[in-house]
Amino acid sequence: MKPRNLIVASVVLVALAGAVWWAQKHPSTGTTSPSTPAATKLADIQPSQMQAVTIAKRGGATIALDRENGKWVITAPEHYAADQDAVSSMLSAVNPLNSDTDVTGKAADLTPYGLNNPSLTVDLRQTNGKTSRLDIGSDVPAGSLVYAKLASSPKVYAVTNSVKSSFDKSLNDLRDKRLLTFDTNKLTRVELTSTKGDLEFGKNNQGDWQILKPEPYRADSFQVEELVRKLSDAKMDLSSNPGDQKKADAAFASGQRVTTVKVSDASGTQTLDVRKNKDDYYASSSAVPGDYKVSTDLGQAVSKSADDFRNKKLFDFGFTDPNKIDVQQGGADKIYVRAGSDWKLNGKIMDPGTIQSFIDKLRDLSAAKFATGAFAGPMLTIVVQSNDYKRTENLEFAKTGDGYTAKRENEQTLYQLDAKSVDDILEALKAIKPAASGKNK
Numbered sequence: 408m409k410p411r412n413l414i415v416a417s418v419v420l421v422a423l424a425g426a427v428w429w430a431q432k433h434p435s436t437g438t439t440s441p442s443t444p445a446a447t448k449l450a451d452i453q454p455s456q457m458q459a460v461t462i463a464k465r466g467g468a469t470i471a472l473d474r475e476n477g478k479w480v481i482t483a484p485e486h487y488a489a490d491q492d493a494v495s496s497m498l499s500a501v502n503p504l505n506s507d508t509d510v511t512g513k514a515a516d517l518t519p520y521g522l523n524n525p526s527l528t529v530d531l532r533q534t535n536g537k538t539s540r541l542d543i544g545s546d547v548p549a550g551s552l553v554y555a556k557l558a559s560s561p562k563v564y565a566v567t568n569s570v571k572s573s574f575d576k577s578l579n580d581l582r583d584k585r586l587l588t589f590d591t592n593k594l595t596r597v598e599l600t601s602t603k604g605d606l607e608f609g610k611n612n613q614g615d616w617q618i619l620k621p622e623p624y625r626a627d628s629f630q631v632e633e634l635v636r637k638l639s640d641a642k643m644d645l646s647s648n649p650g651d652q653k654k655a656d657a658a659f660a661s662g663q664r665v666t667t668v669k670v671s672d673a674s675g676t677q678t679l680d681v682r683k684n685k686d687d688y689y690a691s692s693s694a695v696p697g698d699y700k701v702s703t704d705l706g707q708a709v710s711k712s713a714d715d716f717r718n719k720k721l722f723d724f725g726f727t728d729p730n731k732i733d734v735q736q737g738g739a740d741k742i743y744v745r746a747g748s749d750w751k752l753n754g755k756i757m758d759p760g761t762i763q764s765f766i767d768k769l770r771d772l773s774a775a776k777f778a779t780g781a782f783a784g785p786m787l788t789i790v791v792q793s794n795d796y797k798r799t800e801n802l803e804f805a806k807t808g809d810g811y812t813a814k815r816e817n818e819q820t821l822y823q824l825d826a827k828s829v830d831d832i833l834e835a836l837k838a839i840k841p842a843a844s845g846k847n848k
Contacts, residue, residue, distance in 0.1 A: 446505050446506050446507060446508065446509070447505070447506045447509055447562075447564065448503055448504070448505050448506075449501075449503075449504045449505065449506055449541070449555070449557055449564065449566070450501040450503060450504040450531075450539055450541070450557075451501070451502060451503035451504070452498075452501050452502055452531065452533060452539075453502060454495060454498055454499075454502060455534075456533045456534055456535070457474070457498055457531065457532075457533060457534070458473070458474050458532050458533055458534045459471070459472065459473045459474070459530075459531075459532040460472045460494075460497075460498070460529065460530070460531055460532075461483075461529070461530040462527065462528075462529055462574055462576065463527070463528040463529075463530075464526070464527055464575070465524060465525065465526050465527070468484050468578065469483060469484070470483065470484070470576070470578055470581065471483035472489055472494060472581070478491065479491055479494040481578070481581060481582065484578065485578075487578075487582050487583065488582070488583035488588060488694075488695075489581055489582065489583055490580075490581060490582060490583045490584065491583075493576070493580060493581050494581060496573070497573050497574060497576060497581070499573070500569070500570050500573035500574065501531065501539075501541075504541075504566070504570065505566075506555070506564035506565060506566050507552055507564075507565045507566055507567055508552070508564065508565040509562060509563075509564055510554065510562075510563040510564060510565050511562060511563045512561075512562060513561040513562065514556075514561065514562070514563045517544070517556070517563070520544045520545060520554035520556075520563050521544030521545030521554060522542050522544035522545075522554060522555075522556050522563065525542040525543055525544055525556075526543055526544060526545070526571075527542075527543040527571060527574055527575060528540065528541070528542050528543070529541045529543070529574050539557065539558075539559070540557065540558035540559075541555060541556075541557060541558075541574075542555065542556045542557075542558070543555050543566075543570070543571050543574070544556070546568070547565050550565075551567065551568045552565040552566065552567060552568060553565070553566060553567075553568050553570070553571045555570065579645040579646070582645065584642040584643050584645060585639065585640075585641065585642060585643075585694070586641040586642065586643055586679060586690060586692040586694065586695060586699065586701070587638055587639065587641060587668075587670055587677050587679055587692060587694055588677065588694050589638075589639070589670045589671075589672045589674075589677055590672045590673065590674070591635060591636075591639050593672040593673045593674075594635060594670060594671070594672045595609065595610055595671055595672060595673075596608065596609050596610075596669075596670070596671040597631070597634065597635065597638075597668070597669070597670055597671075598620075598668070598669040598670075598671075599666050599667075599668055599709055600666065600667045600669075601664075601665060601666040601667070601709075601710070602664075603710075603712055604621055604713075605620045605621060606618070606620060606621065606712075606713050606716070607619040607620035608626060608631055608716070613794075613797075613798070615628060615723070616628050616631040616632070618713060618716060618717065621713055622713075622819075624713065624717050624718070624820060625717065625718040625723070625815075625818070625820070626716055626717065626718055627716055627717060627718045627719070627720075628718070630711075630715065630716045631716055633708070634708050634709070634711075634716075635670075637702075637704060637705045637708045638668065638670060638679070638705070638708075638709075640705075641679070641690065641701055641702075641705055643695060643697065643699040644699060644700065652697065655689060655697075655698050655699055655700055656697070656698045658684040658687065658689050658698075658700070659682055659684070659689040659690070659691055659698035660698075661684060662682030662683055662684035662689055663682060663683050663684070664680070664681075664682050665681045665682055665683050665688065665706060665709065665710055666680075666681050666709040666710060667679070667680050667681070668680075668681065668709055677692065677693050677694050678692070678693045679691070679692050679693075680692075681701070681705070681706060681709050683706060686703075687700060687703075688700070688701050688702070688703060688705065688706030689701065690705075714777065717777065717820075719773045719774040719775075719776075719777075719822070720772070720773050720774075721769075721772040721773065721774065721802055721813055721815070721822060721824075722769055722770060722772060722791055722800055722802070723798065723800060724770065724791055724793035724794070724798065724800070725770070726770075727793060727794065728745060728766065728793075729745065729766065729791045729792060729793040730744070730745050730792050730793055730794075730795065730796050731743065731744050731745065731790075731791070731792040731796070732765075732766070732769075732789065732790070732791050732792075733788075733789070733790040733791075734787075734788075734789055734836060735787070735788040735789075735790075736786070736787050736788075736836075737786075743757065743762065743839075749842075750762040752839075752841075755841050755842075756841065756842040757839055757840070757841060757842060758839070758840050758841065758842045758843075759842070761835075761838050761839045761840055762839055764835050764838065765832070765835040765836055765838075765839055768828075768831055768832045768835050769789065769791065769832065772824070772828055772829075772832065773828070774813070774822035774823055774824055775810075775823050775824060775825050776823045777820060777821065777822065777823065778807075778812050778821035778822065778823040779821065780821070782803070782805060782812060782814050782821055783805040783806075783807065783812070784805060785803035785804055785805050785814075786804060786805060786806055787803070787804040787829075787833075788801070788802070788803050788804070789801075789802050789804075790802075800815065800816075801815065801816035802814070802815055802816070803816075804824075804829060807823075809826055810823060810824055810825055810826045810829075811823075811824040811825075811826060811828075811829040812824065
């Protein structure tokens with residue numbers, strides 16, 4: 408026989424031997440066809456019903472988790488905050504847990520299935536005190552299945568390998584890796600202290616971010632939210648070896664201080680000290696022990712000045728349409744009032760396209776920079792009421808050189824505007840006209 412044919416025959420023989428072994432372990436019951444193997448629901452536990460989980464690995468450390476005040480925490484081998492999403496994803500394996508095949512009705516010897524000494528044992532405790540235990544054994548030959556057994560039943564099952572991978576987690580897989588564990592939805596204050604000075608953000612009664620220090624300023628909410636996002640996303644690198652951790656500790660200790668960040672939510676205040684060593688940034692958090700290398704993005708975000716976070720937009724009504732616009736210019740006073748989808752001036756309905764163009768230009772009006780000095784007498788005043796008349800914004804505009812300066816009522820900030828941006832508003836104002844005659848009938 409030719410060598411090539413001999414190899415092919417050997418492969419076929421091995422495949423047939425595997426098929427015979429599988430058939431012996433999975434005898435036909437006469438009621439279920441091979442294409443539709445019997446399946447059993449082994450567990451179906453809702454996430455809200457789960458109280459505690461213990462994962463024991465053969466030859467490895469046992470990991471225990473418990474739910475405390477609605478949050479998962481790791482209680483063994485050490486006490487750590489848990490990654491809530493990682494734990495929820497893991498527990499989805501039992502919501503529900505179905506067998507692919509019922510292998511045996513009652514196994515006299517668990518050794519062939521690797522269940523005499525399971526590779527993985529998962530103990531589950533529900534909030535009502537009910538407990539369940541799942542043993543996971545060897546891989547099933549010629550398939551993506553593993554043998555499994557419930558402590559409450561003598562049967563052996565075959566379940567998908569994804570069940571094993573769901574629970575085969577390390578301590579670092581389940582730890583909360585965030586350097587700051589604040590709740591972004593309940594965050595009320597952010598403080599940055601550096602050699603550049605103190606910078607503090609807080610929320611006003613409408614839930615908008617404001618700069619409180621060094622002076623009360625309107626904040627660019629997008630920039631503040633980006634800062635919050637980067638602080639929330641800051642993670643510790645748990646993949647490094649002990650030598651790398653020592654290097655990070657040394658780099659942080661010898662680094663130059665950049666900023667100390669304080670974040671406050673309903674649960675209290677946490678701090679993050681950020682330092683720079685050469686081109687890299689390192690941080691130490693009050694929420695977790697150790698020093699860690701962090702991204703350059705984070706290091707640069709906490710290094711910004713107050714002006715980087717100040718709002719250059721002149722109006723805050725955003726994407727909602729105002730309720731009323733009062734324009735005072737050259738002794739004339741025009742008051743536009745919204746009634747449903749219509750805008751009216753002195754009771755007459757205005758052309759929607761022209762009034763919308765004017766509103767859009769007000770919405771987009773932004774300063775080129777912040778100005779200094781005294782504010783001259785206004786040549787134009789625009790008062791916008793929005794949010795069902797709960798928000799009133801009063802802006803005065805003065806001509807200065809080849810541009811304009813604007814000032815919001817009850818604020819010290821002066822906004823320097825390009826001439827074109829204000830000229831475009833004046834042109835849009837002139838273009839507002841009454842609606843077609845049929846519209847007013």
